[in-house]
Amino acid sequence: MQFAARLESLGTESAFEVARQAAEWKAAGNEVFPFHIGDFNIPTPQRVVDAMNRAIENGKTGYCPPPGIPELREALADDVGKLRDINYAMDNVIVQPGGKPTIGKFILAVMEPGDEVLYPSPGFPIYESMIEFHGGKAVPYTYIDNGGKFLLDLDQLKSNITSKTSILIFNNHHNPTAAESPHDELEALAEICIENDLWVLSDEAYFETRYEGESESIASIPGMAERTVILYTFSKRFAMTGWRVGASIGPPEVMKIIGQLNVNDESCTNHFAQWAMIEALEGGTEMCKPITDELRVRRDVARDLLNGIKGVSVGSPSSTFYLFPKVTEVLENKGLRNCTEWQEVVLKDTGVAFCPRSYFCTPLLDEKEHYVRFAYAGIGLDDIREGMARFKAYCEA
DSSP: OOOOGGGGGOOOOTHHHHHHHHHHHHHTTOOOEEOSSSOOSSOOOHHHHHHHHHHHHTTOOSOOOTTOOHHHHHHHHHHHHHHHTOOOOGGGEEEESSSTHHHHHHHHHHOOTTOEEEEESSSOHHHHHHHHHTTOEEEEEOEEEETTEEEEOHHHHHHTOOTTEEEEEEOSSOTTTOOOOOHHHHHHHHHHHHHTTOEEEEEOTTTTOBSSSOOOOGGGSTTOGGGEEEEEESTTTTTOGGGOOEEEESOHHHHHHHHHHHHHHTSSSOHHHHHHHHHHHHHHHHHHHHHHHHHHHHHHHHHHHHHTSTTOBOOOOSBSSEEOOBOHHHHHHHTOSOHHHHHHHHHHHHOEEOEEGGGSSOOOTTOOSOBEEEEOTTSOHHHHHHHHHHHHHHHHO
C-alpha cells in the first residue's frame, strides 16, 4: 500500500509546531510566554456570541446553501465593497469555513499544473504548500528592510516573471513582517499584474486590524477588481479564530467555480455561525475598537521592550498584530547559524515562544539577516513584560 506522491509537496503551518513544543513545555510544569501563534486571548464580542446562540435556538443548525446564506453574502458585499470603494454584489461573494480555503480553491480555479505562481517569502507558508501540492511551481518574491519598514523588492519580483507565470499571491498588511504597501507601491504592483495578465490572490486577513491610517486593497486600483480574488476572514477582525468563517470575494465567474468546490469539499460553512457574522458586520469598526485598542497597547509595549534589547531592532507596524525584529547580532554573539535551532533553545531557557523566519516559506538563498516573529494577540501585558525581561536577560547574557 502506498500514499499519493503529491503528498511530498504538501507543507504545513509551522507555527503549530511551535505551539506543540510550547504546550509540551507547559505541560511539564514550565511557564510559557506565548508570542508564537496568531491567536487571541481576547474574547469574541458578546453581541456576536449572543447572535450565534439565537441562531441555534431558532433552528439554524442544518444545511444551508453551499455559497453561503444570501443575507451574509449581501452583507459582506456591502461591507467589503464600502471599505475598498468597490461595487460588489452577492454574486461576488462565496462564504468559506475560514480564510485558508480561499487559497487552495482559488489555485484550483485558475492555475494549470506547471504554471508559475509568485508568492511572498517570508510569507504565510500555506501559499507555498498549496501551489506545489496542486502541481504549480512556487516562485518567491521578497522584501527589503528599510530601517524596520519592509517594502516589496519590485525589481526582484519582475525578474521572476516568465511566460508561465499566471498568478501573484499578495498579502498587504503582511504576515509575518507587518509590511504595508504605500499607494505608489500598490500602483506599481498593479501595473505589473495588468501588463503580464496575472490573476491576483489578495490575502486581506488583517485589512481591518490597524492602529493608524487607513487600509488600501490592490483590488481598488483601476483594472484590478476583475482579476483579483480577496481572501476575507472574520478571525482577526473580530477575535474569533476558532469560529472558522471567512469568504472568497472577486469576479463572479471565479466565484461560481469556488462555489462548486464548496459543494465538493464541505457542502456548506457552519450555518448558525453565518447568522452571527451578519451581527458582527453590523457592529463593525465600533464594536471591534476595544480589540484594536488593546492590541495597540500591546504593540507599543512589546516594540519598545524589543528595541531595548542589545542586538535586536524592530519597526512600528500600523497594522496586523506581529512584530518582526532583526536578531542577527544576537545570533552571531551566541555562535548560532539559524533561528530555527535558536527558537527551541530560547523556549527551554526562558519560556518565550516565538516563530523563526524559516517557518514562513522557504528562505531565499541570498538572505543574510536573521529575523523572528513575535505575535501579541494571545498574550497579556503582564506576560509581555515578564517574557521580554527574560528574553532580554538571555540575549544580553
